[in-house]
Amino acid sequence: MPRFFCPGPLTVGAILTLPDSIAHHARVLRLAEKSTVTLFNGEGGEYAASLNTIDKKIVTAEIKAFSPREAELPYAVALAQALPEGSKMDWIVEKAVELGANALQPLAAKRCVTKLVAERAAKKMQHWQGVVVAAAEQSGRNRLLHLAEPVEYAQWITRQDLHRRILLTPYAEQSLSDWARHHPPQAVTLMIGPEGGWTEQEEAAARTHGTFALSIGPRVLRTETAGLAALAALNAVWGGI
Numbered sequence: 001m002p003r004f005f006c007p008g009p010l011t012v013g014a015i016l017t018l019p020d021s022i023a024h025h026a027r028v029l030r031l032a033e034k035s036t037v038t039l040f041n042g043e044g045g046e047y048a049a050s051l052n053t054i055d056k057k058i059v060t061a062e063i064k065a066f067s068p069r070e071a072e073l074p075y076a077v078a079l080a081q082a083l084p085e086g087s088k089m090d091w092i093v094e095k096a097v098e099l100g101a102n103a104l105q106p107l108a109a110k111r112c113v114t115k116l117v118a119e120r121a122a123k124k125m126q127h128w129q130g131v132v133v134a135a136a137e138q139s140g141r142n143r144l145l146h147l148a149e150p151v152e153y154a155q156w157i158t159r160q161d162l163h164r165r166i167l168l169t170p171y172a173e174q175s176l177s178d179w180a181r182h183h184p185p186q187a188v189t190l191m192i193g194p195e196g197g198w199t200e201q202e203e204a205a206a207r208t209h210g211t212f213a214l215s216i217g218p219r220v221l222r223t224e225t226a227g228l229a230a231l232a233a234l235n236a237v238w239g240g241i
Contacts, residue, residue: 003038023059073240075185078103082194085113088224097135099231106150111196163189165211172213180237192227
């Protein structure tokens with residue numbers, strides 16, 4: 001059944017005009033009147049709806065029923081991802097949604113190749129938000145990953161939050177999987193370095209602010225692989241797969 005993110009209030013019995021993006025998608029899929037679709041607004045649960053009108057101008061739907069179904073992890077996991085080069089961030093965002101991450105913080109680290117000025121950062125954020133929505137629709141999640149504005153590493157590392165921060169590095173003595181097996185599920189932020197890795201100064205700043213280091217195993221992973229492998233490892237040990 002096609003799934004669409006439809007922002008705004010959704011209530012059983014309501015007849016609404018679908019946003020242009022959803023209407024276009026419905027036409028591309030060649031959906032007909034009376035077709036059943038699933039709508040969600042990111043506030044929890046999902047709604048079964050029937051398409052009433054499909055024409056060149058508008059597509060309307062009547063909401064028939066609500067389901068409280070969720071596909072979220074039973075613990076909160078965020079990625080603090082140093083900005084990678086090229087289109088790698090698209091892959092990271094998409095797969096982070098599929099693997100259940102609840103938030104993603106892009107970081108401008110010292111060795112990042114990509115540098116985002118304000119105008120370009122705004123365009124990238126809009127694009128990545130679209131990736132978040134598409135991945136949620138595809139993966140069956142009814143809540144959207146929170147995508148934070150890119151920020152300088154030195155500024156972000158001094159912030160305080162409720163997540164335990166874990167810096168992933170191949171030089172750590174203990175692995176993430178081993179640590180997770182000896183600790184209960186909890187809110188964590190996985191810090192992923194850029195292509196050239198974290199600098200000594202960045203690792204020292206992380207330790208100063210309470211972060212501890214773990215590895216993902218004996219092999220050195222690419223920046224676009226490391227965070228996703230770590231998410232999958234936590235899914236396997238703490239549940240969620």
